[in-house]
Amino acid sequence: MMNENINKILLSLLLVITMTTQAQQPVASASLDTNSMLIGDQIGFNLQLQLPQTTPFRWPVFTDTLTADIEIIHRGTIDTTRMANGMLRIDQKLTITVFDSGYYVIPPVSFATGAALDTIAETEPFLLNVFTVAVDTTQAIKPIKGPIAAPLTFAELFPWILLIVAVLLIGAALFYYYKKRKKKQPVVFARPKPKIPPHRWALDELEKLRNEKLWQKNLIKLYHSRLTEIVRQYLDDRFGIMAPEMTSQEIMQAAYDINLPDKNLRELQQILELADLVKFAKYTPIPGENSQSMQQATDFVKDTAPASENKTEKMNGSNEYTKEAIAEAAPTVTRNESYAQ
Amino acid sequence: MIETSIREINEKIQQESAFIDLINLELNKVIIGQKHMLERLLIGLLADGHILLEGVPGLAKTLAIKSLAGAIDAGFSRIQFTPDLLPADLIGTLIYSQKNEEFVVRQGPIFSNFILADEINRSPAKVQSALLEAMQERQVTIGDSTFLLPEPFLVMATQNPIEQEGTYPLPEAQVDRFMLKVVISYPKKEEEKMILRQNNSLHRAPLNKVVSPESILRARAVTREVYLDEKIENYITDIVFATRYPSQYKLAKFDGMINYGASPRASINLALASKAYAFIKRRGYVIPEDIRAIAHDVLRHRIGLTYEAEAENITSEDIINEILNTIEVP
Structure with missing residues (x-):
């Protein structure tokens, strides 16, 4: 019995020693x-x-x-x-x-x-x-996903905020300066330059050309070139016919298309035909033909000027338009069928 | 009072232009419609300029040229251009004669007054070059000998616009040798009906030779005398320069669209062709209408477009139209 107790004590001691050593x-x-x-x-x-x-x-x-x-x-x-x-x-x-x-x-x-x-x-x-990520081969191939944007930090935003504030301050300063300066200047209402009506411009130019007496100085080619340039520009400004870029034949066709009266079509045709002969065929017109072209051009412009302008100018006495001419320029014109031939 | 020289030219034109009506009568026996093409053929004939006809197959290109040659009492050769054609087939070659024990020259079909180069873009560049050299120099060298080509000498070539297998497009430098490039379109409905009837008929009016080569040469001399004023010269140079420097002529929208503009040969041909056109209209002087009438045919093959223009569907026709509508007429 005693031996058993001794054995138990020895075993317990051994365990304690072993655990201590292990620790x-x-x-x-x-x-x-x-x-x-x-x-x-x-x-x-x-x-x-x-x-x-x-x-x-x-x-x-x-x-x-x-x-x-x-x-x-x-x-x-x-x-x-x-x-x-x-x-x-x-x-x-x-x-x-x-x-x-x-x-x-x-x-x-x-x-x-x-x-x-x-x-x-x-x-x-x-x-x-x-x-790895499971790949579903039944699905279509998709493009590579782009980089995910990182949330903006205040440090990143700060320079931009400063810039916006600076721009706003400069803008406000400029606005203030402009307003202050404007107040100092006297208010002047400039009268807008009145736009010269096409017929007025054309008549003035024709008058200038007449006074230059070019054909009398034997500058016949220059005279007819200038004359047709004025008529072409007038057609462009008055009717929107791009006459400066058109040949005589094309101009006549365009004039015919806008239903100009027969008289004016004849005038225009004679002006252009004579000018073409002078410009391209060394034609020397007799003096009467030169002055006739000028008269025809003047009549053509006056006749085809807007009817209201005609009336106004007649009332003012600033023009020598006739009643007949106004009536002819009115839109109740008949088409010259023979011209189309 | 028209100056004496113009009056004289007008009188000469009246004398020498009678054959135009005769040719037109003969051509109208076989060609229905296509007035534009026939007029251009006459311009080429009078202005001594070669003509390139372009159109889809079946528009009477070949027939028109054949008929024109048939109405003139002069030599005519038709050369069908094929991929296997050789320069010697065109200009001729040296052949050894056993009888004489020496090489003799065998002249090719190019030695004729009127040459119909049918489907010119079906032969490779070496054959095209041989023809185009003859067109420019009006002479052919075979072996050691140089032979002058007969007068009048006129090449009328045809080509199909459709891209096909075995075609060799003419290079820009070669196409520039043609005075006119005429594009032919389909006939009108009424004309088509007439063509149908004419071809179903058993009776066909034979073509008569109504003009001699001498008449053509005389008419050419008068055509050269047609008066071209300095204002018209300026108009021509403005048009040609606008193809080269569009921005200088309020056409900045064409900057970057034109790869290369028309050459000085275009100016020369515009002048010559406009004189011939005035001659056909029985006029001894050129007017701007004449320039505008032939501008497309003279310029369309002389303007090179960039890829940008092609991407925008801008054609040389569009550019010419815009130039004519922008440049002031004298």
């Missing part, structure tokens, strides 16, 4: 945030070493990879905690990633401990599963 040994451990991750994702690899505070140790140095395929993105600081039972706990968190799918082994991490650093404490190896 004094360096213990290395590691853990993963998860052992299954999406390709390219980042997970934490947590390392821990516990050992008596007086025991020397050497923490491993990590480069940018854990193995050939497992990359270390970030190395956390080594954190040391003194525990109540006289032990020391050292922690470090490594952020790791893998860029290919498959199963990867995270090898044990070794810590050298002891006075001669000859005692090795190792963590357990881990198996890491890296999976």
Whole structure:
């Protein structure tokens, strides 16, 4: 009976001694945030070493990879905690990633401990599963998704806010300056330059040409060129016929199309035909023909001037329009069918 | 009072232009409509300028040229251009004579007054070059000997606009040798009906030779005398320069549309063709109407368009129209 009690006591002592010895040994451990991750994702690899505070140790140095395929993105600081039972706990968190799918082994991490650093404490190896995104081959291929815009920070916005404020201030200053300056200037209402009616312009130009006496100075070609230029410009301004860019034949056709009276069509045709002969066929008209062209041009302009203008000018006595001419210029004209031939 | 020289020219024109009516009568026996094309053929004949006719197959291009040559008492050769045609088939070659034991010259079909180069774009460039050299130089060299071509010498070529297998488009430098490029369109409905009747009829009026080559040469000499005023010369140069520098003529919208403008040959041909047109109208002087009438036919093949213009569907016809509508007429 006594022997049994002695055995129990010895066994208990042995257990206590064994546990105490075990507690004094360096213990290395590691853990993963998860052992299954999406390709390219980042997970934490947590390392821990516990050992008596007086025991020397050497923490491993990590480069940018854990193995050939497992990359270390970030190395956390080594954190040391003194525990109540006289032990020391050292922690470090490594952020790791893998860029290919498959199963990867995270090898044990070794810590050298002891006075001669000859005692090795190792963590357990881990198996890491890296999976990829499932591809649905039944769907059409889509373009690469663009970069996701990061939310704007105040630091980024600040220079722009400053710029807008500056522009607004400058604008306000300019506006204020302009208003102040405008107030100082006397208000002057400029009378808009009255637009000369086409017939007025043409009659003035014809009068100028008549006074230049070109054909009397034997400048017959120049005289007829100028004369037709005035008539063409008048047709352009008065009826919108692009006569300066038209040939005589085209001008006559256009004049016929706007239903000008027969008399005016005949006048226009004679002016243009005579001018063409002078300009292109070395024709020398007799003096009567030169003055007749001028008279025909003047009559043509007067006859085809707007009816209201005619009336007004007649009442003012500023023109020598006849009643007949006004009547002829009125829109109740008949088409000269023979001209179309 | 018209100056004596113009009066004289007018009288000469009256004398020498009688054959125009005769030719027109003969041509109208076989060609219905196509007045524009027939008039252009006469312009080429009078202005001594070669003509390129372009149109879809079946528009009487070949028939018109054949008939024109048939109405003139002069030599005529028709050359069908094919991909296997050789320059020697055109201009001739040296052949060894066993009898005389020497090389003798065998002249090709180009030695004739009127040449119909049918479907000219079906032969490769070396054959086109041989023809176009003859057109320009009016002479042909075979071996060591140079032979002058007979007068009048006129090449009337046809080509189809449709892109087809085995065609060789004429390069710009060669197409420039043609005085006129006439584009032929389909006949009117009434004309088509007449064509139908004429071709179903058993009786066909034979073509008579109504004009001698000498008459043509005399008419050409008178055509050269037709008076062209300096104002018309300025108008011609303005038109041609507007194809080269459009922005200087209020046509800035065509900047970047024109790859190359009309050459000085275009100015020369505009003047010559307008004189011939005035001659046909029995007038001893050129007026702006004459220039406008032939401007499209003289210029359309001489304006090179850029890719931008083609992308915008702008054609050389559009450019010519705009130029004519913008430049002031003297």
